[in-house]
Amino acid sequence: MTDTSPPLFVRRRLRQGRDRLATVLVTAGGIGVILALLAIGVFLVVEVVPLFWATGATQVVSPETLWSPLAGGDDSVGHRWDPTASLVEGESPRVSLVPLAWGTLEAAAWALLIAVPLALGAASHSALFMSSRLRSHLKPTLELMEALPGVVIGFVAGLVLAPWVERHLADVLAMLLLLVPGLLLAGSLWSCLPPRLQQVMPLGWAGLWLLPWLLLMVVVAQALSPWLEAWAFDGDLRHWLEARLGLDIAVRNAMIVGMAMGFAVMPSVYALAEDALSGVPRSLAEGAQALGATRWQTLWRVVLPAASPGIFSAVMIGAGRAVGETMIVLMASGNAALMTWNPLDGLRSLAATIAIELPEAGPGGPHYRLLLLAALLLFVFTFLVNTLAELVRTRLRRRYRRLGGGA
Amino acid sequence: MSLESDSRMRVFRGEGPGAWLAAGSVAFSLLALLALLALLAIRGLGHFWPADVALVMLEDGRQLAGERVQEVPLPKETGRERLYRTGNRDLDGTRWDWVAVSAIAAVSKPRDMVVLERRRWGEAIGRLTALESETGERVEGEAAWAALEARLAELTSLRQALDTLRDEVILPRVRALEAGGDVGRELAIANARLRELQAAMEGGQLTLTTADGERLTVPLEQVVRARRPNAMSPLDKIIAWGEGVWRFLSEGPRAANTAGGVWPAIFGTVLMVMLMSILVTPFGVLAAIYLNEVAHQGRLTRLVRIAVRNLAGVPSIVYGVFGLGVFVYGIGGTLDEWFFDAALPSPTFGTGGLLWASLTLALLTLPVVIVATEEGLARIPDQQREGALALGATRLEMLTRVVLPMATPAMLTGVILAVARAAGEVAPLMLVGVAKLAPQVPVDGDFPFLHLDRKFMHLGYHVFDAALHGGDVQAAMPLVYATALLLVLVILVxxxxxIFLRHHLSTRHGVLGRR
Known part of the structure; x- marks a missing residue:
C-alpha cells in the first residue's frame, strides 16, 4: 500500500465506513434534537408532580384549591389568585387557577371574535373575487403583519389605543355601527356607477379602493358620534355605561386586548383559511357557476362546506396562538385577576402571570411549581388544539385529492 | 325589466352583500396594518425633528415656552387643550404643561429661544442671557450664543479625547496591573493626562431666562447640546434630524432609559440572534435530514413530524419556562457548583444570561428550521437522489454533493424566518436573561472576550420596559416609538x-420540475 494512492478496495471501505458513521451520527443527532424538543412536556410534568405529592420540604397544595371556590369567602369573589401573600405557613392557600384560565379564555374569545370574521372575509374575498395580481401581493403583506412582534402591538394597544378609546368610546361605537352599513352602501353605490367606472374600480381590487371609503367612514363616525351620544346615551356614553349598566371601565381592558390580539391572530387564520379555500378543486366551483350560481352563492353553498374542515383547523390554530400570546395581554390588559363578563374590565391571563411572577418565584417552591402547572396547562392545550387542527387538515387534503380525481 | 333597474339590482342579486363585506374585511385589515406602521413611522421618526419652540402668552399674563406636542378636546367641556413640552424640570417640577386653547392670548416664535439638552434634568428652554467662560469672562446677547457654540464644540472634542484615553490607554493598563504587570508609571502619566482633560472641561456656566422670567444657571459641562430651532433653516433641521437618528442608533441610554439611544439594545439583540442561529442551524438541518432522508417513513415518523410541527405553535412563554427550569436552574446551577464554587452564592451561570437566552430561542425556533428544511428536501425530485446513487455515490456523498446544495435556499429561508421570529420574541427572554439596563456589553477586550454568562439588553424588552415601567412614561414615549419602529424595520427586512428567497426558490424548482 503506497501513501499516495491507496488501492481501490481500501478507498471503498473508507467511503463506506464514512457513510455508515455519518448515518449513525445523523440518526443520533436527529433523534437527540427531536427528543430535546419533546422533553419540554416531560420536564413540565416532572416538575409539577411534587406539588401534589409531598416529598420532604415542598408544601402540598391540594388539587381542590386550584379550582374550587374559597370556603367561607368574605365576599362574592370565590376564586382568588394570590400566591405571594397566601403561600405562607398557617394560611389556607388562595391559589385558584380559575380566574387566570378565565382571563386567558376571555381574551382569546374576544380576539377570535374579531379575527375570525375578518380573516374568513378576507380569505373568501381573496380566494374567489380578488384579482390574482393583488392576491400575490396581499399574501406576503399579511405574512409581514403576522411577523409583527407582540411587544410592538402590545405597546400600541396598551399605551396608544387604550387611552384613545377611553376618551372616544362613542366614536368607536359609532364606527362599529357604521362599518357594515357603510360597506353595503359602498356596494349599492358601486352598482349604480356607469359600467366604465365599474371597470376602473372592479370588485377584484375592492380591497384597495375601499381603503379611502373606510377612512371616510371613520370621519363620518367621528362627526356623528356626538349626536349618537346625545340621542341614545344621555350625552355621555361612559357615564351611561357606568350608571345604567353598572359596568366598571378600566383603561386597559378585555376589549383592547381583543382588538390587539385579533389583529395579531388574524393573519395566521387568514393564511390557513385561504389555503383551504383555494385548495378546493376548481371543478366544484366551476360546476356550480355553470349551473347558474353567482360567485357568492358558489362560495357559500359549495366552496365553504367543502373547505369547512380547513376553516375549522384555521380557527383552532388561531385559538392556540391567542391563548399563548404573552406580551399583548401583559401590556394591554391591566393584569387584574378578575372574573367578570364585562368586556370593559381588566383581566389576567396564564401566560402573563407566568411572565410576571416566575422570575420572582424561587426554584422548587410551591409558587414556582404552580406557575409551571400553568405552563403545562398552556402546553397541553395548544398541543392538543394544534394536533387536532393538523389531523383535520391532513384528512382534508386527502378529501381534496379524491374530489379532484373523481370530478 | 328595464335596464336601469337591472343595473341597480345587480349587486345584490349578482354578488350579494356578502361579497362587499368580504372585500371590506380585506380593506379593514390593510387599513389597520397601514395605520399601525404609519403611527410608528411618524411618531418614531418625528421625535428627532427639531420642533419649533413656541412662546405662548396666556390671558392671565403668564408666559410659557415649549414644543407643542398634541391637542385634544377638553374632557366634559367644549373647547380644546394643548400639551407643551416646556422642559426645565428642575424649576417647575414637571416638563409638561397643559393649556386650554381658549386661554391663549398670543403665540409667537422668537428666533432667540434656546433649547438645551442636559446630562441631568432633561431639557431646558429659555433665552440665553449670559455666558461666563471658564476663565471668568462674561459675554452677553448674541455674542453669548456664538461663544456657547464654540465652547460646546471644544467640549465635544475634549470628551472624545477623554473617552479614547480611558478606553485605549487606561483600561488596558489597569487590566495589566491586575494581572501583575509593571505598568504603574505609564498609568500615572495617563491618569495625569486624564485629570488635565477633566480640568479643561470644568468651569464656565450659562444663564438662561425662562419664559416666565426666572433665571436658570447651567454649568457648561452639563450641556450636551444647544440649539435655536426657530432660527434653523430647513436644511439645518434635516441635518440635525439625521444627527439625532444617528445618536439614537449609536449611543447608550441616559436618564433611566427615557433619553439617549439604544445602541446596547441593538448590540444585544443582534448578538443573541447570531448566537441563536449558530446553534439552531446545524441542529435543525440535522433533524430535518434525519426525518426526511434517514428515518424509516412509517407511522412513528409521521407522528414525530406532526409533533414537531405542533411545537411551532406552543406558546413562547412555555419555552421560556423550560429554559429557566432546565438551562438556568438545572444546567446553570450544576455548572456553578462544579466550576464557579468560589463565586457562590452569587450565581455565574445559575442566573439568566446570554447563553441561556440564545439556547432557549434556538429551541423555540428549531421547529421553524426543521419544517422549512424538510419542505425543501421533500421538493427535490427522487430522480436526483437515484441518479447519484446509480453513479456509485454513497448516501453521504449523495446528501452532501446533490441534496444539500439543492436544499440550501430552503434552509436559508428557514433560518431567516427563525431569526425574524427570535428577534421579536420578548416573553421567554424575560425569564432567561434580558436586562433592563446592562452596564457591560457582553463583548469586550477581557478574556474570553465573549461573556456568555452576562445579561444583555434587547430592543423588544426595551420597548416593554420603557413603556410600562419607566418613571416618566410621557417623556419616554417618543423613544419607545422609535425603538418599536427600529424593531419592526429589522423584522420586516x-x-x-x-419571502424573496422563497420566491426565487419556487421559480427555480418550477424550471426543474418542468424539465
Missing amino acids: LNLTA
Missing part, C-alpha cells in the same frame, strides 16, 4: 428577505 428579515421577512422580506425570506
